[in-house]
Amino acid sequence: MTGLDFLIRAFGDAFRLILSGDPEVYGAVSVSLQVAGTATVITTLLGIPLAFLIYGNRFRGRHLVITFLNTLMALPTVVVGLFVYAFITRRSILGPLDLLFSKKAMIIGEVVLALPIVIALAGSAVVSLDRSVKETARTLGAGPSRVLATILWEGRLAFATAVAAAFGRLIGEVGVSMILGGNIAGVTRNIPTAIATETSKGEFSLAMALGIVLMALALGVNFVLRYAQGRGESP
Template sequence: MDFIANGFLHAFVLLFGGDPETYSAIFTTLAVSTVSISISLIIGAPLGFLLGYHNFRGKKFLRTFVDSMLSFPTVVIGLLVYAFLSRRGPLGEMGLLFTIPGIAIGQALLGLPIVIAMMATAVEALDQRLKNTLLTLGAAHSQILRTTLWEARYSLALAAAAAYGRIVSEIGISMMVGGNIKWHTRTITTAIALETGKGEFSMGIALGMVLMIIAFAVNFSMSGIKKRAGQ
């Protein structure tokens, strides 16, 4: 049991002593997850809005497809992105394999179905009286769309938090597309896997604590947003 207690003790030393290797993994994680959640939101929010707001042929199939993508395994996404970005792949010339943008692309694909599905559900669940209220207050078509998006803002924030929670804690994409390169593409999750494999528990525990803090912060903000979204 001593190695666990020592691991925790050493983890605090690494965190509060500003260990560069530990903080490199933390900063890489924050950088890549910020880029990937931004891509997911920029592409996913309008698509989710369109999917939820409009009725069209094939909508049901599209909803089922997006919902199915929610359970897409991260290693499979990693495999596909790896295949596309590898030298032999169609996007190989872009040189994105084993880079932060490469991981961000894979993680954005992971977050995208979450944002689209949650946004579509939120728009579908908007009060039916909203549109008539906007019409009767004199809103034009574009003003109705803008106000409807703003009315769904808490649900969008909820979608962002849920997608971020999944992105920041994934390992398959970061490992396969990023390659777990020290000082470069090593993230919190890949570092934990590597260090634990090597028997270096302290860095694993230190990074695990940071990941837990991020997860708690995401969940804490989600509960606040959920309360507001339901009002």
């Protein structure tokens, strides 16, 4: 078997698994979407108000807080996994809640991972919109709640970008998922940990199929967003 034959067969088998609705592939996809989806929603609900609070106000140490948040965007996923583990392991302070090796534990880790991204990206939108929108709205006699609504509407694409960036980071990360989820088949095994497992089992086609789905998810979200942005900019 030549190298090219091997590659062609690997891709062929992978697509066959995707099209045949292989339960192992779709089980992992379902866990990925549930966990990364829930974590993205929670992060958005927490992160956008925090972005307004931090970036939209003047207070002592604001610059320091912002620098700190930007630094946290580079948090290594395994370290987040490790630190959350330290809090929720049976012998630790949150041990009695019995969170370790569950979807909940994965979601906690992913929220920690994504929150700085959403706050920082949404925050820069708040800064750039704040002045222009506020002045225009005030001259038109709008109240504070109306100003907020206008900023949210005008900044919708920027906020969506922040959310999509968070989702993109979460859907492909292995560190938090492996350490906090434990890679339990059908329970916490998501696409990235399934790829790691199947490759190490020598189940190459299954890993490839999962890789293709993961690429489609990660790139698909980005594509839709960029497309919307392009349309938003041209009248």
